Structure formats: structure tokens, C-alpha cells
Amino acid sequence: MKIYTKSGDEGDTHLIGKKVKKSNERVEAYGTVDELNSLIGVTLTSIPDGCEDMKEDLQKIQHELFDLGADLANVTTRENYYIQNEFTIYLENRIDYYWEEAPPLEQFILPGGHTAAAYLHQCRTVARRAERRIVDISEEVQTPAEAIVYMNRLSDYFFAAARAVNVRTDLEDIPYRSNRK
Amino acid sequence: MKIYTKSGDEGDTHLIGKKVKKSNERVEAYGTVDELNSLIGVTLTSIPDGCEDMKEDLQKIQHELFDLGADLANVTTRENYYIQNEFTIYLENRIDYYWEEAPPLEQFILPGGHTAAAYLHQCRTVARRAERRIVDISEEVQTPAEAIVYMNRLSDYFFAAARAVNVRTDLEDIPYRSNRK
Amino acid sequence: MKIYTKSGDEGDTHLIGKKVKKSNERVEAYGTVDELNSLIGVTLTSIPDGCEDMKEDLQKIQHELFDLGADLANVTTRENYYIQNEFTIYLENRIDYYWEEAPPLEQFILPGGHTAAAYLHQCRTVARRAERRIVDISEEVQTPAEAIVYMNRLSDYFFAAARAVNVRTDLEDIPYRSNRK
Ligand code: B12
Ligand code: B12
Ligand code: B12
Ligand SMILES: C[C@H]1O[C@@H](n2cnc3c(N)ncnc32)[C@H](O)[C@@H]1O
Ligand SMILES: C[C@H]1O[C@@H](n2cnc3c(N)ncnc32)[C@H](O)[C@@H]1O
Ligand SMILES: C[C@H]1O[C@@H](n2cnc3c(N)ncnc32)[C@H](O)[C@@H]1O
Ligand SMILES: [Mg+2]
Ligand SMILES: [Mg+2]
Ligand SMILES: [Mg+2]
Numbered sequence: 256m257k258i259y260t261k262s263g264d265e266g267d268t269h270l271i272g273k274k275v276k277k278s279n280e281r282v283e284a285y286g287t288v289d290e291l292n293s294l295i296g297v298t299l300t301s302i303p304d305g306c307e308d309m310k311e312d313l314q315k316i317q318h319e320l321f322d323l324g325a326d327l328a329n330v331t332t333r334e335n336y337y338i339q340n341e342f343t344i345y346l347e348n349r350i351d352y353y354w355e356e357a358p359p360l361e362q363f364i365l366p367g368g369h370t371a372a373a374y375l376h377q378c379r380t381v382a383r384r385a386e387r388r389i390v391d392i393s394e395e396v397q398t399p400a401e402a403i404v405y406m407n408r409l410s411d412y413f414f415a416a417a418r419a420v421n422v423r424t425d426l427e428d429i430p431y432r433s434n435r436k
Numbered sequence: 437m438k439i440y441t442k443s444g445d446e447g448d449t450h451l452i453g454k455k456v457k458k459s460n461e462r463v464e465a466y467g468t469v470d471e472l473n474s475l476i477g478v479t480l481t482s483i484p485d486g487c488e489d490m491k492e493d494l495q496k497i498q499h500e501l502f503d504l505g506a507d508l509a510n511v512t513t514r515e516n517y518y519i520q521n522e523f524t525i526y527l528e529n530r531i532d533y534y535w536e537e538a539p540p541l542e543q544f545i546l547p548g549g550h551t552a553a554a555y556l557h558q559c560r561t562v563a564r565r566a567e568r569r570i571v572d573i574s575e576e577v578q579t580p581a582e583a584i585v586y587m588n589r590l591s592d593y594f595f596a597a598a599r600a601v602n603v604r605t606d607l608e609d610i611p612y613r614s615n616r617k
Numbered sequence: 618m619k620i621y622t623k624s625g626d627e628g629d630t631h632l633i634g635k636k637v638k639k640s641n642e643r644v645e646a647y648g649t650v651d652e653l654n655s656l657i658g659v660t661l662t663s664i665p666d667g668c669e670d671m672k673e674d675l676q677k678i679q680h681e682l683f684d685l686g687a688d689l690a691n692v693t694t695r696e697n698y699y700i701q702n703e704f705t706i707y708l709e710n711r712i713d714y715y716w717e718e719a720p721p722l723e724q725f726i727l728p729g730g731h732t733a734a735a736y737l738h739q740c741r742t743v744a745r746r747a748e749r750r751i752v753d754i755s756e757e758v759q760t761p762a763e764a765i766v767y768m769n770r771l772s773d774y775f776f777a778a779a780r781a782v783n784v785r786t787d788l789e790d791i792p793y794r795s796n797r798k
Contacts, residue, residue, distance in 0.1 A: 387644065
């Protein structure tokens, strides 16, 4: 079977259970989740030695984002969603674990440092964009409540992981200082 | 002539033939095409040896995206668009060509692998975002029908190309497995 | 204090002075500024030797984007914004400075070349996306007029800087040529 089916050539496409315009807000939501997933793929190419734990996390998250995508694409009324509260609990444990490695924080930090840290910050901001797109649809169509909780935690995961990479590679985060006189 | 004309400092700008707000949906559409074009520029820096064919494709596509951008910016009624059906046909041939190199697929794959493959997946998702922005305007203003067809095929091109890079660099794509118990 | 406060788990969040939905347009605007900031972090990892001047610029800009973010998040009526006209003037000086290094231009150029140049083009397009999101809100809520001026100039800064990187690393920008017959 060819990968290009041409069925989308008039601007329509398929959810699981319904034909819609490609400008449909559900398509926007899981399309943004897909964008985040691909950015994690880029990030994975930059994770340094000594961060094998993080590589495993990121791959686990990639699978979970497909689970989430399937839930967001599904318009048939149902309760047995793919996304599970356990995914969130796992993230929380990992946040605590990485957070302990870095010094306490009372200011914003400039996103960057090691290449992997820089990409993790970019993941953080794209995760937040995806979260906004999920919040957009959550008031209008049936979506798993866990989706927003998971995405909220995921951006904090990326923040904690970015800081841990810089600590482990001996790079210091630069605190933001206001230019205000 | 200076590059900064300051003419956009109040939030207005120019299409070809009309003054509009920068929040205009056409500006959103070609601005997103421009974002994709710049990501292809990043991708080009990572294409490995043995993929010279792909480098040529990507540069050809960069030119075509400017052609597309000019069509999307043009509000004067016309039929002689820059974008041509031949661009799409070329993409289809290249999809077939790369697709043959990779094993058949019956599941989603985690975006990633070689750095170039990872970027190509990111291009794929940004191309789909650009497609959504073109669909947004296509119902309201005159746009070439070929624009949506081309963008639809372009995201499949990136998918096929990403897989070919991983095959050629001996990296295996990881199939998605649902976490559902 | 834990970084994850869970207060956003129902899709709400806080501006400075007000509780809003995460889909609020102000959140979209500073969230996109944050996305740009993180991309500058990525770009900084690729700046070649001989461009220390640009590294300093980019870090200065990162601080300024937090200043801008604070202004966009602030709903309390006020006039003493963080963002200052001097930030724009600095950018204009730097544009002139980099612009002189590159040959005059009368066509579009393909975004790319050196990795840093490619990322700077990506910054350019994401800055323009952020500009559009700021224009979106500027008609409805009180925002500093300087915000749009600054963002308008910032995308020209990235364009000039990208060209300077390619000149300094002996890479020629490829001019766009229309495919039109
Ligand atoms: C929603 C959706 C998406 C979403 C979200 C999916 C998610 N879970 O996150 C996103 C945006 C990620 C997506 C992307 C793509 N998709 Co899609 N997608 C769908 C859709 C509508 C539902 C799939 C789903 O989530 N099912 C729920 C899952 C979890 O249950 P499942 O039944 O086990 O689903 C499996 C099969 O659908 C399947 N599969 C079967 N055959 C093939 C063949 C190919 C080539 C692929 C990639 C997958 C695939 O993979 C799923 C899980 O492993 C289907 C059409 C449909 N109504 O079924 C198309 C569909 C599977 N997608 C398709 C395509 C082409 C793609 C892309 C290659 C498009 C592109 N150019 O980017 C990418 C591939 C991404 C990747 N990394 O592999 C085609 C496959 C055509 C074919 N048989 O060759 C389909 C059938 C749509 C169509 N008719 O054109 N997709
Ligand atoms: C639509 C548009 C865009 C779009 C889409 C264009 C597309 N085809 O995809 C996008 C978003 C890509 C874009 C980007 C930019 N643009 Co523009 N764009 C336009 C606009 C409105 C139409 C151009 C067009 O597509 N014409 C159709 C083409 C195909 O036909 P053409 O007549 O042969 O067009 C050529 C000239 O316009 C030209 N050109 C002539 N002089 C100059 C000077 C410079 C510095 C550049 C970059 C191009 C340029 O390049 C075109 C093709 O080679 C013009 C204003 C206008 N109304 O003409 C501005 C305009 C050409 N853009 C301008 C600028 C500054 C830029 C950016 C540098 C902005 C930025 N900071 O990102 C970038 C450069 C991108 C690049 N890679 O080179 C300025 C150039 C000012 C100058 N003379 O120095 C113009 C004149 C607008 C203005 N008054 O400020 N642009
Ligand atoms: C707007 C805002 C943002 C915006 C824009 C900010 C900007 N200036 O560009 C953006 C989107 C960038 C942002 C990002 C983040 N934010 Co924020 N943000 C806010 C908010 C609403 C206002 C902050 C502000 O701009 N104040 C104006 C500044 C300039 O004045 P200030 O009083 O001196 O502000 C300082 C403190 O707020 C502070 N700070 C104090 N304690 C902590 C702790 C942490 C962990 C951090 C990161 C910052 C921080 O940093 C500011 C400047 O240095 C506050 C909540 C509130 N209402 O105060 C949350 C808040 C500071 N953010 C928070 C968090 C968690 C984050 C992120 C880690 C979220 C994420 N996962 O991405 C990132 C970190 C980004 C980074 N690089 O460091 C939390 C901190 C919780 C804590 N005490 O541990 C807060 C308190 C919100 C909350 N209740 O959850 N944020
Ligand atoms: C740290 C701050 O970031 C903002 N915030 C919370 N969620 C998002 C999101 N998805 N996107 C952008 N900004 C967000 C809120 O203002 C919060 O207080
Ligand atoms: C593979 C699946 O991706 C979805 N799809 C089709 N076009 C787009 C797009 N531009 N952006 C995001 N998702 C899209 C449809 O649901 C299709 O079936
Ligand atoms: C160079 C051309 O880019 C367009 N333009 C101006 N500002 C933006 C923006 N924020 N985003 C996308 N396109 C923009 C206008 O059409 C201008 O003429
Ligand atoms: Mg949060
Ligand atoms: Mg398609
Ligand atoms: Mg401008």
C-alpha cells in the first residue's frame, strides 16, 4: 500500500470515527503533540553520556504521546482511554529525581547550556503549546481529563531534565536579570 | 536600502496588492511556510554522506516553498500561479523511490534515529501545521487548489525520506507500542 | 518548594494579577516568546568561532525576552514597562553592523548555510510568529507599543546575523529563483 492515499487532497481528513476538515481543532491538538514527539526525536540525538536514564524516559514519553494522540483523535464516546494516571505519576517521580540534582531556584534561567539542555527547553515550550491546544478542545469535545494533567507535568519534566543535563555536564544556568533600571 | 523599513511597526504589513494586519490569516499561512523553509535549512546541515540525492530534493523544495509563498501572498485575482502540479508529481516519484528502500510498515514509528531523520520528522510535522494554515484560508480567499495537494504530499515525502536515512545509516525505526494493558 | 504546583491541572493558570484559561491569548503570546527564547538557546550552541559579538547579542536578547514576557503577562494598568526603546535602538545598530558585512541583496535567499545561520533563520521565522501573536492581543488588551516595534526589528536582526555568519564562514547564500517557466 502506498503511503500517500491522496484522500486529504481536498483539505479533509479522518479522525477515528469521523470525517473532518484539516482545520478541525482536534487535528490541531494531536498534530501539535506529533510536533512535540518529533522534537523529542531530535533531542534524543543530543543526550550526552551519563544521561542514559533520560534517554529511557524520553523514549517512554514518545510512546505515551502516541497513546495521547489516539485519545485525542477518538470521537467515539468511551471511557477506557489509553492515557493513564500512572504516566503522570512516573513523570512526577522523575521530576523529583532530577530536581534534587540542581541547586534551588528563585529566578528564571536563560534556556540553553548544553545542546541537550537547550533542546529540552525547546521541548518544554512546545509541550506548553500542545497543552494550550488540548485546553482549547477540552471545553468543547470529550477528552480525557488526564491529558491536561499529563501535559502540565510534562513541561515541568523537561525543565527539571534540562537543569540536570547542565549540572551533569558542569554548565551553569544563567539567571535572568531584568534590564529595568 | 536598509532592510528594516519600520513600515510594520504599527502591526500592519503588505501582501502583494493589499495592506493588512499582521494577524491576517494569509500572513499566518505564508509565515508558517517560511518557518518550514527555515527548518529545511537546518535539516540540510545534517544530511549524511550517501544522501546527496536528498540534499538536491530539499533545495528544490526550498525554491518551491517561495513559489508557494508568493501565491499565498497574492490577492490579485489570477490563474497563473507559480505552484505547478509537476512539483507534486516530482514528490510522488521521490516518495516511491525512498519508500522502496525501507521495510513495509504497519504501525507508527517513533520519530527519530539519525539526526537528519529526526529533523525530517520535525519537517513533516511543521509541513502539516503549514497545511492546516493553508486549509484555514482556502475556504475564504482565492488560493491555488494545488497548494493543499502539494503540502499533503510534502509531509509524506518527509516521512519516506526520514525512513530512507535510517535505512542507509543502519538505524532501525522503533515501532510504537501502546502502553495499554 | 516543588516546581510542579498542580495548580494548572484543570487548564487554568495565572497572569500577573488575574486567573485565566491557558487558552488565553496573552498566554499564547508570551508562551510563543518563551518558545523563541528556547530556540535562541539552541542557536547559541552552534555559533562558530569568530562570532563572539553575536553570542553576546543573543544572550542580551534572551534577557530582554523575559522583560517582554513580564510585560505581556501583566494585566494591571501601568506605564512603566520593562521593555524599553533602547532595546530596539541597540538592535538597529547591530543590524547595520552585520548588514555591511554581506553583499547587497535584491532577491530572497534560501534559509540555511552554516548551522548557526540556519538556526538564526529559524529564529527569524519564530520571532515573526511571536510578533503575530503579540499583534493579536494588542488591539484588545493594553500592551506596550514598543513590543511590536521590538519584535519587528528582532526578525530583521536574525536575518542580518544569519547572513553575517555565512559571510564569516565563507558560505554563499543561494538566491531564490522562481520555477516559473
Ligand atoms: C490519528 C492518526 C494519526 C495521528 C495521531 C496518532 C496517534 N496515535 O498519536 C498522527 C498525527 C501522529 C498520525 C501520523 C501519521 N499518520 Co496517521 N492516522 C491516524 C488515524 C486517523 C488513527 C490512528 C490511530 O491513532 N489509531 C489508534 C491506534 C493506537 O490503534 P491501531 O488501530 O492499532 O492503529 C494503528 C494503525 O492505524 C497503524 N497503521 C496501520 N498501517 C499503517 C501504515 C503506516 C504507513 C503507518 C504510519 C501507520 C499504520 O498504526 C497504528 C498504531 O501502530 C489513522 C486512520 C484511521 N482512522 O485509522 C491514520 C493513518 C494510520 N495514518 C496514516 C499516515 C500515512 C500517517 C503519517 C505517515 C502521515 C505523515 N506524512 O506524517 C504519520 C506517521 C507518523 C509516524 N511517526 O509513524 C495512514 C496510513 C496509510 C497506510 N496504510 O499506508 C492512515 C491509515 C490514514 C490514511 N488513510 O491515510 N496519524
Ligand atoms: C510575501 C513576502 C514575503 C514572504 C513570502 C515570500 C515568498 N515568495 O515566499 C516571506 C515571509 C518569505 C518574506 C520574507 C522576508 N521578507 Co518579504 N516580502 C514579501 C512581499 C509582500 C512580496 C514578495 C513576493 O513574494 N513577491 C513575488 C516574487 C516571487 O516576485 P518578485 O517581484 O520577483 O519578488 C522579489 C522581490 O520582492 C525581492 N526583493 C527585492 N528586494 C529585496 C530585498 C531584500 C532584502 C529581500 C530579502 C528581498 C528582495 O525578492 C523577491 C524574489 O527574489 C514583499 C513586498 C512587496 N509587496 O513586494 C516583501 C519584501 C520583499 N520583503 C522584505 C523583507 C525585509 C523580508 C525579510 C528579510 C523579513 C524578515 N526579517 O524575515 C524576509 C527575507 C526572507 C529570505 N529568506 O530572503 C522587504 C525587503 C526590503 C528591502 N528592499 O530591503 C519587502 C520589500 C517588504 C518591505 N517593504 O519591507 N517576504
Ligand atoms: C509570566 C510567567 C512566566 C512566563 C513569562 C515570564 C517572563 N517574564 O517572560 C514564562 C512562560 C516564561 C514562564 C516560564 C516558566 N515558569 Co513561570 N511564571 C510567570 C508568572 C505568572 C509571572 C512571573 C513574572 O514574569 N514576573 C515578573 C518578574 C519579572 O518579576 P519577579 O517578581 O521578580 O519574578 C520572578 C519570580 O517570579 C521568579 N521566581 C521565583 N521563584 C521561582 C521559582 C522557579 C522554579 C522559577 C522558574 C522562577 C521563580 O522568577 C522571576 C524573575 O526572576 C509567575 C506567577 C506569578 N504570578 O508570579 C509564574 C511562575 C514564576 N512560573 C513558574 C514556573 C514553574 C515556570 C516554568 C518552570 C514552567 C515550565 N515548566 O516551563 C518556566 C521556567 C522558565 C525559565 N526559563 O526559567 C512558577 C514557579 C513555581 C516555584 N516557585 O517553584 C510560578 C510561581 C507559577 C506557579 N505558581 O506555578 N513563566
Ligand atoms: C509559569 C507560568 O506560565 C504560564 N503558563 C502556564 N501554562 C502555560 C502554557 N501551556 N503555555 C504558556 N504559558 C503557560 C502561566 O502564566 C504560569 O504562571
Ligand atoms: C494520519 C492522520 O493524520 C491526520 N492529519 C491529516 N492531515 C493532517 C495535518 N495537516 N495536520 C495534522 N494531522 C493531520 C489525519 O487524522 C490522518 O488520518
Ligand atoms: C516581508 C513580508 O513578510 C510579511 N510579514 C511581515 N510581518 C510578518 C510576520 N510577523 N509574520 C509573517 N510574515 C510577515 C509581509 O508580507 C512583509 O511584506
Ligand atoms: Mg505548569
Ligand atoms: Mg496526508
Ligand atoms: Mg519587518
